[in-house]
Amino acid sequence: MPISKNALVRSTVLFLLLGLAALLAIVGAMVWLVNETAVNSNNLIKARSERAALITLRGLGQDAETGQRGYLLTNNPDYLAPYNDAKSKFPAQMDKVQAAFDDEPAQATLAARLRETMTAKFAELETTIELAKNGQRDEALAIVNADRGRELMDEARAFFDRAIEKADQTVLDSIARQQRGIDMLRWVTFLGALVIIGVVGGSIWTVWQYTRQLVEAQREVAVLNADLERRVNERTADLGRANEEIQRFAYIVTHDLRAPLVNIMGFTSELEASLGALQDYVGEATAPTGGAAAAAETDKAEAARLAAFEELPEAIGFIRSSTRKMDGLINAILKLSREGRRTLKPETIDLQGLLENAANAVRHQVVDAGGEVVIDGRPPALLSDRLTLEQIFGNLLDNAVKYRSKDRPLRVRIEAGVGPGNTVVVRVEDNGRGIAPQDHERIFELFRRSGSQDQAGEGIGLAHVRSMARNIGGDVGVQSELGTGSTFEITFARDLRSVIGAI
Structure with missing residues (x-):
């Protein structure tokens, strides 16, 4: 001690x-x-x-x-x-x-x-x-x-x-x-x-222990000093990676938010064209009619009918769809922004209980699909942010259910243990439809999704998971083969105070 x-x-x-x-x-x-x-x-x-x-x-x-x-x-x-x-x-x-x-x-x-x-x-x-x-x-x-x-x-x-x-x-x-x-x-x-002999012996032992601790502390300081350059390089690399993410985020935001705007502009042009046809029709409705004039009037009436019953509703529908998409993207950005500003609160966490609660939240869906959720390993005690961990594992288990294979019952296996450097490693493995190799990193980018887009979502879930994992001193990666399933490995600090103190 x-x-x-x-x-x-x-x-x-x-x-x-x-x-x-x-x-x-x-x-x-x-x-x-x-x-x-x-x-x-x-x-x-x-x-x-x-x-x-x-x-x-x-x-x-x-x-x-x-x-x-x-x-x-x-x-x-x-x-x-x-x-x-x-x-x-x-x-x-x-x-x-x-x-x-x-x-x-x-x-x-x-x-x-x-x-x-x-x-x-x-x-x-x-x-x-x-x-x-x-x-x-x-x-x-x-x-x-x-x-x-x-x-x-x-x-x-x-x-x-x-x-x-x-x-x-x-x-x-x-x-x-x-x-x-x-x-x-x-x-x-x-x-x-x-x-007196006991007192002298106890005093010698106490002084020896304290001196040994001082020597160890000096040795640790020397190691830290020797390792300072490496840590500075790592921090520099982290900052560079964060800068790249910011640049990529800026590109995605400008690209994906521009697409709905282009659609709105295009369909607004169609509305203007359709409005011209209606105006022509309405403006000439009172003109004298004759043989040639009657034929022209009939053509204008047909154009007005098409604008009123087909072109205008279609344009309005596309505009509404684009505005809804833009609203979803903006809300997703706001959610990520709020999560990034949230203050982390380290507390003692029973990881076994937390994983069981996350599994119970989706168990009824898994059971309805004829599957099961299994938790293996011996999750260690840790000090971290509870809300962050709940969101990470809740998101991963939701994805496992959402992207399960229709050909077989869903099997989800969660394994937790101690990792190197006083970290915790949790693996979430499923037998879902899998992810193509070229999409292994793409799925962690904002607004990027893999495979067929048959499920609702904006493509921010895994980007959010990686951001949260890095906030608590870790990261997330994936191993997957298309058609066989995926394994997500989350690594994070066992003691969040060391991460907060290093920021």
């Missing part, structure tokens, strides 16, 4: 908008992923910080408890090193744990409870160690065996386990969300890339 300049602009804008939409989608997805990554990274860092603080605090409690047990079992002060280290680090580490849960009210409450628990645990450890240092080892062991310290440590461990598990889950959730974001970005990038 040809691409116009407007279509190229629209396609280019559309492709640019699609490409921009794809880029915006990719950029939007990347911005969203960056934000999600930032949120997930913050959650991940926070969860890991919480986890590390909890594990460290739990380790301090375990180290302090291990140091206490070692000292109580061995009474060796070296075992107090882990306890002393844990005791010194506990307050700061506990502050870190609480700070990590400041933005989580529920966890902050539990962290405060953990501080109380761990403080009580360290107080219990310190009490037992101090009793042992003072030689009250049994009292210290009694406090240990009371399981108060174990209960505090179990409570602390339960908090540590829940908090660490929650931090681990937060880490896993952040990693999963980040992975989903990466997958989404991958798909958006992939689909966006496909759209």
